Amino acid sequence: MPYVLLAGAIVTEVIGTSLLKSTQGFTRVWPTAGCVACYLVAFVLLARAISAGMKVGVGYALWSALGTTLIVLIGVLFLGEKLTVVSVAGLVLVVAGVVLLNLGGAH
Numbered sequence: 520m521p522y523v524l525l526a527g528a529i530v531t532e533v534i535g536t537s538l539l540k541s542t543q544g545f546t547r548v549w550p551t552a553g554c555v556a557c558y559l560v561a562f563v564l565l566a567r568a569i570s571a572g573m574k575v576g577v578g579y580a581l582w583s584a585l586g587t588t589l590i591v592l593i594g595v596l597f598l599g600e601k602l603t604v605v606s607v608a609g610l611v612l613v614v615a616g617v618v619l620l621n622l623g624g625a626h
Contacts, residue, residue, distance in 0.1 A: 520571050520575035521568040521569075521572050521622075522568070522573070523579070524564045524565075524571060525564070525565065525568040525573065525578055525581060525582060526569045527560075527564045528560075528561045528562070528564035528565040528568060528582055529561075529581075529582055529585050529586050529589070530559045531558075531560045531561040531564065532557065532558065532561035532582070532586050533586055533589045533593065534557045534592055535552075535554045535556075535557030535558045535561060536554075536586070536590050537552070537590070537593050537597075538550050538553050538554040538557065539554060540598065563577060565578060565579075565583055576620060577620065578615045580616065580620050580621075581617060583613070584613045584614055584616070584617040587610065587613055588610055588613070588614065591606060591610060593600055599605035619624040
């Protein structure tokens with residue numbers, strides 16, 4: 520169950536982050552409301568995943584690594600952002616860090 524909650528937290532955080540550009544610096548009401556609501560739901564789901572037994576470090580590492588990876592993909596596919604060798608290397612390092620954290624007995 521903790522991983523289902525974490526998946527929901529990741530999805531809602533990614534949706535909220537995807538809305539950031541459309542808020543135009545939090546000056547547009549509806550995109551801002553959607554963004555804030557998504558972040559609120561994401562934090563609630565992350566907190567519930569942790570209270571359901573997930574280790575804080577593992578939960579946050581997975582949340583940030585998967586969220587970052589998904590946001591980069593959304594940026595490239597839908598927001599016209601460029602994918603560079605440096606950004607790919609950064610994503611690989613983030614994912615490698617999560618793998619090492621899990622292999623190191625953090626869960």
